[in-house]
Amino acid sequence: MALVIESPRSWDANAEWRRAAACRDLDPNLFFPVGVTGAALEQIAAAKSICAGCQVEDACLSFAITTNQEFGVWGGTSEEERRVLRRQWRARARAQREPAAS
Numbered sequence: 001m002a003l004v005i006e007s008p009r010s011w012d013a014n015a016e017w018r019r020a021a022a023c024r025d026l027d028p029n030l031f032f033p034v035g036v037t038g039a040a041l042e043q044i045a046a047a048k049s050i051c052a053g054c055q056v057e058d059a060c061l062s063f064a065i066t067t068n069q070e071f072g073v074w075g076g077t078s079e080e081e082r083r084v085l086r087r088q089w090r091a092r093a094r095a096q097r098e099p100a101a102s
């Protein structure tokens with residue numbers, strides 16, 4: 001998955017993405033399973049399948065990464081997957097700010 005976030009300040013410059021969310025009229029509980037094992041795995045998979053058909057998946061994921069949404073399924077990712085993506089994003093941001101050591 002290639003996550004491109006141009007600037008932390010522009011994470012929600014166009015908040016209109018929410019209007020096109022495939023989950024907009026669904027039960028939010030589907031996207032916030034309790035736990036990450038057992039029945040929660042099926043719930044996570046069901047939520048992800050909805051995300052897969054969502055036209056604003058990238059914007060949703062960018063929002064979740066940049067605002068550190070720790071819980072639930074956002075942009076087709078689980079909590080654990082987003083932790084990895086957020087670490088990568090922060091590392092890239094640090095590398096861009098700090099000059100390379102020679």
Ligand code: SF4
Pocket residue numbers: 021022023024031050051052054055056057058060061073074075076
């Ligand atoms: S990507 Fe998933 S969580 Fe995000 S708006 Fe779309 S359906 Fe909702």
